[in-house]
Amino acid sequence: MSNQQKSVDAGHLFFEAERQKSFITGSEAVAEAIKRANVDMAIAYPITPQSESMHLIGDLYARGYLKDYYRAENEFAVMASIHGAALGGGRVFTATSGPGTLRAMEMFPVWAGSRQPIVCAFMCRGVALPPSIQPENIEMSFLLDTGMLMFHAENAQDYFDMILKGYAIAEQPDVHLPVGVFADGFFVTHTREIVMLPPEELKLQEYDPKACPVPVFDMESPPARITRDPLLNKSNFISYAANASWHQEILAAAERARKHIKHYLGGLIETENKDAEILIVASGTAVSQSREAIKALREEGIDAGLVKVKSIRPFPEAEIREVTKDASLILVPEFNAGGWLAREVKASIDNNSRVVAGPRVFGGMTMPKDLIVSELKSALQSRSHVNASPQMSK
Amino acid sequence: MSNKILTPVKEFEELLPQEYKDLVNNGPHNGKGGVKKLGTFKEVTEAHPHCAGCGVALGIRLSLAALPAPEDTLVVGTPGCSFFALSQSAINYSNTAFGNQNAVASGLKRMLKLRYPDKHKDVVVMVGDGGVADIGLDYTLHSWFRGENITTVMLDNEVYGNTGGQESGMSLKGKVLNMAPKGKEFNKIPVFEIAKTSGCAYAAKITIANPVKLGKVIEKAVLIAREVGPTYVQLYTPCPTNLKFAPEKTIQAAKDAEKTYYSFEEFITKEAEEYLSKEAKKQETKQ
Numbered sequence: 179m180s181n182q183q184k185s186v187d188a189g190h191l192f193f194e195a196e197r198q199k200s201f202i203t204g205s206e207a208v209a210e211a212i213k214r215a216n217v218d219m220a221i222a223y224p225i226t227p228q229s230e231s232m233h234l235i236g237d238l239y240a241r242g243y244l245k246d247y248y249r250a251e252n253e254f255a256v257m258a259s260i261h262g263a264a265l266g267g268g269r270v271f272t273a274t275s276g277p278g279t280l281r282a283m284e285m286f287p288v289w290a291g292s293r294q295p296i297v298c299a300f301m302c303r304g305v306a307l308p309p310s311i312q313p314e315n316i317e318m319s320f321l322l323d324t325g326m327l328m329f330h331a332e333n334a335q336d337y338f339d340m341i342l343k344g345y346a347i348a349e350q351p352d353v354h355l356p357v358g359v360f361a362d363g364f365f366v367t368h369t370r371e372i373v374m375l376p377p378e379e380l381k382l383q384e385y386d387p388k389a390c391p392v393p394v395f396d397m398e399s400p401p402a403r404i405t406r407d408p409l410l411n412k413s414n415f416i417s418y419a420a421n422a423s424w425h426q427e428i429l430a431a432a433e434r435a436r437k438h439i440k441h442y443l444g445g446l447i448e449t450e451n452k453d454a455e456i457l458i459v460a461s462g463t464a465v466s467q468s469r470e471a472i473k474a475l476r477e478e479g480i481d482a483g484l485v486k487v488k489s490i491r492p493f494p495e496a497e498i499r500e501v502t503k504d505a506s507l508i509l510v511p512e513f514n515a516g517g518w519l520a521r522e523v524k525a526s527i528d529n530n531s532r533v534v535a536g537p538r539v540f541g542g543m544t545m546p547k548d549l550i551v552s553e554l555k556s557a558l559q560s561r562s563h564v565n566a567s568p569q570m571s572k
Numbered sequence: 573m574s575n576k577i578l579t580p581v582k583e584f585e586e587l588l589p590q591e592y593k594d595l596v597n598n599g600p601h602n603g604k605g606g607v608k609k610l611g612t613f614k615e616v617t618e619a620h621p622h623c624a625g626c627g628v629a630l631g632i633r634l635s636l637a638a639l640p641a642p643e644d645t646l647v648v649g650t651p652g653c654s655f656f657a658l659s660q661s662a663i664n665y666s667n668t669a670f671g672n673q674n675a676v677a678s679g680l681k682r683m684l685k686l687r688y689p690d691k692h693k694d695v696v697v698m699v700g701d702g703g704v705a706d707i708g709l710d711y712t713l714h715s716w717f718r719g720e721n722i723t724t725v726m727l728d729n730e731v732y733g734n735t736g737g738q739e740s741g742m743s744l745k746g747k748v749l750n751m752a753p754k755g756k757e758f759n760k761i762p763v764f765e766i767a768k769t770s771g772c773a774y775a776a777k778i779t780i781a782n783p784v785k786l787g788k789v790i791e792k793a794v795l796i797a798r799e800v801g802p803t804y805v806q807l808y809t810p811c812p813t814n815l816k817f818a819p820e821k822t823i824q825a826a827k828d829a830e831k832t833y834y835s836f837e838e839f840i841t842k843e844a845e846e847y848l849s850k851e852a853k854k855q856e857t858k859q
Contacts, residue, residue, distance in 0.1 A: 218686055221679065245686050250675065251714040258672035258711070259679035262648070265666060266683030284669045396684060396693065397644050397664050 183243075183381040185216065188346040191382060192339075192442065197374035204366035207334040207373050208273065208299055209234035211341035212243070215297075216381040218268035219246040223256045225278040226311045227363040228301045232273055253278040257285035257298075264294040267387035267394035269345065273299035275363055279317045280305055283324075289356040290325025290428055293392050295348035295385075296356040298326075299341055302462075302513075303363040304541060312542020313363045315462060318490065319518035325428045326356040327435055328490040329443070330461040334373045336488070337361050343442040345382060351389045353435045355428065360490075362463040362513055432492050439489050446494035447487055449501055454483035456554065457505045459498065459523050461487040464511045464545060471511075471550035482554070487519065495526040507557060508533045511550050515540040595662050600636075601643040607787035610637050613662075620657040625819025627809035627826065628727045630780050632657040632698065635725055635807070638787035639663070640794050645694040646684070648677045650703040653733040653811075658698060671708030673697045674715035677722045685721075692798050694723070701728040701742035705761045709741075712763075716771040716802045723797040724804045725790070726763065729811035737814035744833075749814070764806045764837065773801035773844040777837040779808035781826035785836065795851060796844045808834045 186195070191214065202210065208231040212220070220239065222232035239247035250256045253274050263270045274282060279300060289296050302317055304310030321328060329344065331337040337359065344357040361367060387394040439446055451472075458468040465486045472482045485501055487494060502508055502523075510520040510533060520535030527533070537553040539545045580588055580596065588596075591614040598604060599613035610633065622629040632654065639645050647665045649658050650673045658665045668676050677695045684693040704712050704726040712724060731749060732738040739752035741761040748755045767775040774796045776789045786807065793803035810825040812818065817825055830836070840848075 219679070219683060246682050248718070250678075251710060254672060255675040255711055255714065258668065258675035261668060262676035262679030262681075263683040264679075265676070266680045267687055268683045270679075270683075285672070288668050395646055395664060395666055395680065396687065397646060 183216075183379055185383045186380050188343075188382055191376055191380050192343055192346070195376040195380055197376050200373050200375045201370055202334065202373050203230075203368060203370050204334040204337050204361055205231040205234060205368070207338040208341060209238060210373070210375055210378070211338045212271055213238055213378055214376065214381050215271070215342055215345050216269060216384050217244050217271045218385070219263050220244055220271045221256045221259050221263070222247070222249050222272065223251070223253050223274070223278065224249075225253070225275045227303060227367045228273045228275040228278065228299070231299065231301070231367065235271065253282035254285065257282040257289070260296055260298075261285055261288055261292065261294065264289070264296050265292065265395040267385075267390070267396055269385035270296055271298070272296075273301065275301045276303035276305045276311075276317055280320065283320065286321060286324035286326055286356070286358075291424070293354045293390070293428075293431070294356055295345065295354050297341060297344045297348055298356065298358050299337070300358055300360045301363040301367050302360055310542055313365050313463075314513050314515075314540045314542060315360065315362055316514040316516055316540065318360055319514065319516050321358060322491065322518065325432070326358045326491065327353075327432060327439075328358045328360060329488055330490050331359060331361040331366060332462060332465045332486065334366060334369075334371050337366055338373055338375065340443065340488075342382075346442055347435060347438045349385060349389070350435070350438050351391055353431050353438060354391050355431050355435065360462065365463045436492055439492075443488055445497070446489035446492070447485055447497045447501070449483065449485050451481070451483035452485065452501050453504070454481045455505055456480065456482040456507045456509070456558075457485055457502055458482060458509045458511065458550070458554075459485040459487060459502070459519070460511055461490060461519055462513060464513055467545045467547055468511060468550060470547035471554070474547055474551050475554065480554075480558075490519075490522070493522055493526065498523060498526045499528075502527055502532070506532060507554070507561060509550065509554050509557065510535055511545060511553070512536075512538045513540065513545065514538060599662060600639065601662070605637060605639065605642060607634055607637050607783050610634075610783075620660050622653065622656050623811075623813045623819070625812040625822045626653070627780055627811060627822050628653045628700070628729055628733070629657045630822070631727050631807045631809035632661065634780060634783050634786050635698065635790050635805075636661055636663055638790035639694070639696070640791050641692065641694055644692060645696060645794070646680060648673045648680065648695065648697050650699045650708065651734070652700045652703060653729070654698060654700050654703075654727050655734075671703055671706070672711055673699050673703060673708060674711040674720070674722065674724060678715050678718065678720045681720060681722050694794050694798065695721070696794060697722060697724045698727065699725075700733070700740075701726055701730060702732050702740045705741040705763050709761070709763075713766070713770055716767065716804075719771055719801050721797050721799070722802055723793045724802070725793075726804070726806045727809045728806055729809045729815075730760075731811050731814045733811050733814055764804070767804040768839045771802055772804045772839070773797075773841045774803040775805070775839040777806045777834065779826040779830050779834050781823050781830055782836070789838070792840075792848060796840075796847060800841070800844045800847050
């Protein structure tokens with residue numbers, strides 16, 4: 179129970195406390211993270227595949243791990259109420275999925291603009307029309323420029339760690355921005371796997387609203403007279419400059435998050451066999467499928483490496499530029515129709531005709547490793563013609 | 573919060589602007605508030621950019637002057653005309669997205685209850701008719717159904733003012749307005765009536781033509797919201813610019829409305845009444 183939990187330093191909870199094996203679903207991993215996060219308040223609204231995780235967090239509230247929890251009237255209300263609760267100076271949590279994300283969309287830039295260290299879990303799924311509840315992560319592309327930090331979990335272990343550590347990153351006084359932790363719905367949320375968990379008797383220290391770079395909305399901090407907003411509708415240069423500099427500050431805060439992400443998540447990317455001439459760059463569950471594809475390719479004598487992108491915002495441009503500098507072919511498989519990750523990768527590197535933006539699956543379809551293998555082989559085949567032309571060679 | 577937070581250190585006293593000195597020395601934050609004290613302090617600065625004769629600016633001014641504990645009051649709003657005066661008032665004000673003010677206030681109030689269990693932190697929503705009755709109706713009603721301890725003040729100017737005079741759900745039927753080129757086709761949304769059956773412990777319908785009465789209404793609404801339940805004040809704040817009357821006729825417009833369709837009405841639950849008399853007795857004993 180919460181009153182028996184001991185508050186410990188984040189470093190101890192994350193890195194020193196002995197972890198034990200637990201065979202749980204991704205939704206359960208979310209609840210296990212919140213159990214240890216010393217969250218004051220969570221607000222929920224049902225949507226598939228998110229609902230189960232917020233049921234479990236409701237159970238945590240009933241057992242005394244959280245101080246307040248309720249079901250709001252829709253996702254926009256949830257995100258607005260979470261914003262209000264964060265204004266009041268506490269640690270908060272919520273989660274949503276696909277169409278819920280889109281319904282709540284207006285609030286995400288408000289969170290970032292208010293410098294709120296809200297952690298929100300997104301269990302990605304298709305959006306209408308035609309309606310789909312199936313896995314796919316197109317909603318992430320809509321959130322790329324809301325100002326929030328975005329981490330993409332490959333599996334339940336990532337989901338647990340990124341949510342729990344997300345608080346430590348979000349609450350750094352030089353960051354103090356919302357963190358969205360994304361997982362591909364069903365593949366992560368509804369499957370069971372081994373997750374290494376620190377003891378449930380330990381929890382993070384409580385949120386310190388005094389370490390917030392903007393005053394808490396509680397009438398406890400001077401000056402008494404503050405407005406939380408830029409100068410709306412004032413048509414003069416000072417108001418333009420005030421608004422623009424605030425946006426710059428949000429972007430700068432996201433940049434400052436890089437060092438904390440490196441510290442807590444071990445880097446913005448992870449690599450395997452990074453010196454291979456062929457690299458697969460992926461995020462989320464596409465990483466797992468890519469690992470399988472790389473094994474199959476190796477059996478056929480084709481050497482390929484893997485770049486797992488963990489942080490989507492801030493985007494690891496420098497890391498990807500460095501790791502791909504000697505690659506001749508970069509394949510970006512994705513669980514969405516838009517190909518947002520491929521666009522990000524292309525925008526980060528030189529000579530981006532090396533990037534093969536695919537394969538892509540969506541509408542809930544799975545990505546068999548064979549699909550990645552065949553896409554890669556057909557790219558190699560067409561490149562062998564292209565590379566004969568000197569101006570196109572690297 | 574201690575009133576002393578408002579008191580500047582001696583070395584800086586002389587450097588402060590006159591309006592801040594007025595606020596510190598004569599303002600409502602020292603328990604010296606009330607509508608009758610208006611003019612002795614700056615609850616809304618003189619630089620607010622409202623149109624001449626704006627009913628909303630007056631409504632905000634009167635409401636803020638009547639807050640029982642401005643030093644511990646958080647006002648939540650939404651973009652629109654109300655923003656102009658509220659963001660320049662001597663009160664802590666937060667403005668978010670359109671229409672979500674009661675959802676924001678719900679989260680805020682709950683968090684403040686958790687963080688300050690032994691103090692009253694009054695959360696007051698103050699927005700226009702569009703924000704409450706149209707885009708924010710869902711959130712307003714649900715905050716009432718859930719019994720959130722917040723006060724909602726609708727500044728009803730019967731039109732979308734800031735965006736240039738469009739029809740709102742609270743506009744009068746038949747009124748020709750932008751986006752209602754042939755006249756509004758339906759009646760004012762009966763928010764006051766809905767409030768009575770949706771969980772509000774107190775609701776009142778009043779115009780800016782009655783400053784002292786309005787002050788009492790606001791005070792009651794905020795006090796009742798502390799412990800009994802949600803409260804609602806529907807305040808008629810006519811808009812000379814978009815309803816097309818002369819700026820000096822605002823009070824007259826409010827008086828006319830009062831005589832015809834905006835007469836004073838008050839709803840109070842038994843529990844709220846008992847709470848108020850208990851609070852009044854406490855005050856008497858103190859004195």
